[in-house]
Amino acid sequence: MNQDQLKQAVARAAVEYIKPKLERNSIVGVGTGSTANYFIDYLAEIKGFFDGAVASSEASAERLRQQGIPVYDLNAVDDICVYVDGADEANPQLHLIKGGGAALTREKIVASVADEFVCIADGSKWVETLGAFPLPVEVIPMSRSHVARELVKLGGDPVYRKGVVTDNGNEILDVHNLHIADALSVELAINQIVGVVTNGLFAHRPADVLLLGTESGVETHRALVESGI
Numbered sequence: 001m002n003q004d005q006l007k008q009a010v011a012r013a014a015v016e017y018i019k020p021k022l023e024r025n026s027i028v029g030v031g032t033g034s035t036a037n038y039f040i041d042y043l044a045e046i047k048g049f050f051d052g053a054v055a056s057s058e059a060s061a062e063r064l065r066q067q068g069i070p071v072y073d074l075n076a077v078d079d080i081c082v083y084v085d086g087a088d089e090a091n092p093q094l095h096l097i098k099g100g101g102a103a104l105t106r107e108k109i110v111a112s113v114a115d116e117f118v119c120i121a122d123g124s125k126w127v128e129t130l131g132a133f134p135l136p137v138e139v140i141p142m143s144r145s146h147v148a149r150e151l152v153k154l155g156g157d158p159v160y161r162k163g164v165v166t167d168n169g170n171e172i173l174d175v176h177n178l179h180i181a182d183a184l185s186v187e188l189a190i191n192q193i194v195g196v197v198t199n200g201l202f203a204h205r206p207a208d209v210l211l212l213g214t215e216s217g218v219e220t221h222r223a224l225v226e227s228g229i
């Protein structure tokens with residue numbers, strides 16, 4: 001199977017995974033990107049089983065509407081039972097790098113609200129250590145150079161993603177050459193820089209479940225929980 005077929009397989013698996021959890025009034029959180037797009041298309045096949053969706057980008061909202069799925073503003077809903085989205089990298093703790101599609105801030109908001117976060121990814125996204133994929137950081141435009149200098153102090157090589165404006169009207173720096181051994185600390189440290197809206201590390205809100213598309217089928221990974229016992 002090629003990468004696209006693996007994305008389709010995990011998107012299909014996600015619909016099967018969430019279907020038993022849905023009720024007529026359920027709201028589904030929907031991510032952004034090519035894998036999420038496949039998920040939206042398959043989700044449309046069960047649209048009678050839930051109420052509607054909250055989208056993490058204008059692009060996903062548009063695709064949901066085209067598929068006949070009602071789209072709600074996050075402020076208009078009390079609860080999101082499940083959030084389904086892709087990732088650029090995932091490690092065994094189900095910490096993620098996201099934001100290749102520049103939707104990281106809204107993705108992190110919707111993921112944080114959701115009761116369960118189901119990540120869907122083809123096998124190329126699975127890594128032992130995060131950071132080979134440049135870490136996206138959304139910044140307030142006037143702070144871009146300041147934030148870039150601070151990111152250099154943290155050991156990264158930030159590159160301005162020219163021509164990209166996020167749905168929130170901001171800009172993106174992609175931080176190269178970070179070897180992220182402690183994703184929890186790095187996520188906090190970058191978010192402390194004045195001018196940063198958020199960064200694409202999802203460590204404080206990791207995925208709960210990862211459906212990973214491989215040649216031998218869709219694997220289900222759950223986060224390794226550190227236990228004091």
Ligand SMILES: O=C(CO)[C@H](O)[C@H](O)COP(=O)(O)O
Nearest residue numbers: 033034035086099100101103
């Ligand atoms: O974080 C994202 C968008 O901001 C996407 O989930 C991530 O970039 C993966 O995209 P794709 O499913 O196209 O490989």
